[in-house]
Amino acid sequence: MKYAFVIDQRKCIGCHACTVACKSEHDVPIGVYRTWVKYIERGEFPNSRRYFLVNRCNHCDDAPCVAICPTKALYKRDDGIVDFDSSRCIGCKSCMQACPYDALYIDPYSHTAAKCNYCAHRTELGLEPACVVVCPERAIIAGDMHNPSTEIARIIAREPVRVRKPEQGTGPNVYYLGADEAAINPEAAYEELPHMSMWSTMLKPQYEDEHELDGSRTLRSPRTLNPLKVYQASTPVERQSAEAHVVYDTPKNRAPWGWKVSTYLATKSIGTGAMLVAALALALYGLGGSLSTLLGIGAPVLGGAFIAITLVLLVADLKRPDRALYLVTKPNPTSWLVWGGYILAIFGLIEAVWFAAAVFGFPELIRWLLIPAALFGIAAAGYTAFLFGQAEGRDFWQSPLFLPILIVQAVLAGAAALGLLAWMLGVQGALPTLFTAVLLGAIVVHTGLVLIEVFGAHSNKHVAIAARYMRQGALRETFWGPFFAIGSLIPVVMLGIALAIPSAQPGLLAIAAILALVGLFSYEHCFVTAGQIVPLS
Incomplete structure (x- = not known):
């Protein structure tokens, strides 16, 4: 048995029902997320289109978060779920650095790491994860990918599914259908910054100064609450002609180690x-x-x-x-x-x-x-x-x-x-x-x-x-x-x-x-x- 997700981005309407259900099911605090939706736009009005991407833990076969965790707070179950035991976590944040998918966060109340655990408490009772139940378009499919009679196994067998960052060699078990490249690869649209999240407003960085270096525009923001949200800006020409940019995301890009x-x-x-x-x-x-x-x-x-x-x-x-x-x-x-x-x-x-x-x-x-x-x-x-x-x-x-x-x-x-x-x-x-x-x-x-x-x-x-x-x-x-x-x-x-x-x-x-x-x-x-x-x- 190996549980997995298939997320059909062709059906996803970006309603955030999965995010809300996850927060409600696990009492996830405001400002952190176990599952979240990212919006990407391509083109210029009126010839533009919006794409969505549902993000979460990928429950990897070779999970780097499990290997680096110094106290075995993160562990891989026999059914393929990567689960966690908050009572063992020391809050070293190394799992956040190990995860290529940005899936972990530090709970602001318990000060321990947390993430999607496939609603293991529901799965053990034969129930589907909360996000699957509430999705109005049935864009999220969960189940045992090793059982050929399940819907998820049939989809993976016949459809052109893909995973995020396969080059990392982690063996992720969240499969995507119809995901745009700019959405599935965060570096493709890294020059644009999200200014809004679902649960709170992200302040637009107040840049201390601007510099021209070799024709490129570099921004620095040491006075912002989170200066690491400012990535390398593109040249003015690139900014005008960029194929894709982030228009909506959660405040995930923070540096765990300072x-x-x-x-x-x-x-x-x-x-x-x-x-x-x-x-x-x-x-x-x-x-x-x-x-x-x-x-x-x-x-x-x-x-x-x-x-x-x-x-x-x-x-x-x-x-x-x-x-x-x-x-x-x-x-x-x-x-x-x-x-x-x-x-x-x-x-x-x-x-x-x-x-x-x-x-x-x-x-x-x-x-x-x-x-x-x-x-x-x-x-x-x-x-x-x-x-x-x-x-x-x-x-x-x-x-x-x-x-x-x-x-x-x-x-x-x-x-x-x-x-x-x-x-x-x-x-x-x-x-x-x-x-x-x-x-x-x-x-x-x-x-x-x-x-x-x-x-x-x-x-x-x-x-x-x-x-x-x-x-x-x-x-x-x-x-x-x-x-x-x-x-x-x-x-x-x-x-x-x-x-x-x-x-x-x-x-x-x-x-x-x-x-x-x-x-x-x-x-x-x-x-x-x-x-x-x-x-x-």
């Missing part, structure tokens, strides 16, 4: 990088004298402090932080959020043992910790690439360059942090020179990888839109200013001078380290924000 996640990426880079660079320095110079203070005590204290900040940010970003321990007591082994927690815990333990060995005078133990510290430092720095990789709804985060970028960022942040610490402690000699050289190399490599990411060939339109939003859209000032100019170019020049003039090295290294960290935090903000700017529904 400044806490982007800051977490930067603080984790410092926490892991301090130990990576310290391990490199100890492997080269050994432990003794000022090195013992800086690398034996300073590095694990610095690294441990920023790993602790990272964990605080992760917990603070949960909608249900009171359930944070569910990551340990109810873990899902397929979620990289769980594995990341384990890796950070082991890495923190290594830092603690390193610190204790330095304080109580066991340098030989620190030598034994060099390889474990390096390996778990790389793992702690890089696991986020696999976590973001499970966020299958965000194609911009699926880049193969993300893992090397994270590792280089850790080296960059570690060299910068230890360079600052060396300056404050008055350490001189070979160690500051090492930090200078490592920081210079890391900035050059990081900047090169980022430019390849942003300006290189893109796998699809989704990625291209996000990259363009970073380099030319509302994020361009942060990208080209704090990241590229202040955080990359200026430090490279200063560090080059520092290597050429040793007497000026301590001060230049300290200033360059601060600027490099500013650049790192700025880039993380751009990366996290741009990845969520493209609409999913």
Whole structure:
């Protein structure tokens, strides 16, 4: 048995009866939706036409929300329904990032994730989902697609049905008949913004300013309630001749992850990088004298402090932080959020043992910790690439360059942090020179990888839109200013001078380290924000 939906958009009249029935059946709060209708218009009056698209959870065969959920709050039933248990949800919002169909939301009352569950409580009693019952045109058909005698099985067998985003490989089980391409593919009409929803009015963005870049018009709206509703605007010519545009939709395009996640990426880079660079320095110079203070005590204290900040940010970003321990007591082994927690815990333990060995005078133990510290430092720095990789709804985060970028960022942040610490402690000699050289190399490599990411060939339109939003859209000032100019170019020049003039090295290294960290935090903000700017529904 496998339950599925067929939605015949040739019959749909956009009446929203399905939305109302769903809200009534599940007591869905105002402002969030389990099923909703999107309006698309093509052409110009009088030669224009309106199309509808009913959106909901696709109850995928290979549901990415189930894989990424760290507490098994989302699960796949034997009958094909993807259901959820709100009592296990910690509100991490990772399922919202994983779903390519924008089907999940955070309930404003329970602060847990929710979505269409095929009216499982009705299905178990032999009843049809509420949306099917109320549809006046019978445009929604539900049933067991594996039973050849059912209506849905016959329709799927004989009609040219299609699914949304088949390239994602999720195996969606909501099939559409007669859906217009611009409706079924949100990127086809992304330049137009909906200003109305069924249950509330969406305020039209008040743009702070407008800029002309390479003939394209870019809008930014940092003062709106939701600046991420502003996507990349098209050129004036494209706006006039666009084949399709959204005229009615629900306020679904909000970024689940904000400044806490982007800051977490930067603080984790410092926490892991301090130990990576310290391990490199100890492997080269050994432990003794000022090195013992800086690398034996300073590095694990610095690294441990920023790993602790990272964990605080992760917990603070949960909608249900009171359930944070569910990551340990109810873990899902397929979620990289769980594995990341384990890796950070082991890495923190290594830092603690390193610190204790330095304080109580066991340098030989620190030598034994060099390889474990390096390996778990790389793992702690890089696991986020696999976590973001499970966020299958965000194609911009699926880049193969993300893992090397994270590792280089850790080296960059570690060299910068230890360079600052060396300056404050008055350490001189070979160690500051090492930090200078490592920081210079890391900035050059990081900047090169980022430019390849942003300006290189893109796998699809989704990625291209996000990259363009970073380099030319509302994020361009942060990208080209704090990241590229202040955080990359200026430090490279200063560090080059520092290597050429040793007497000026301590001060230049300290200033360059601060600027490099500013650049790192700025880039993380751009990366996290741009990845969520493209609409999913």
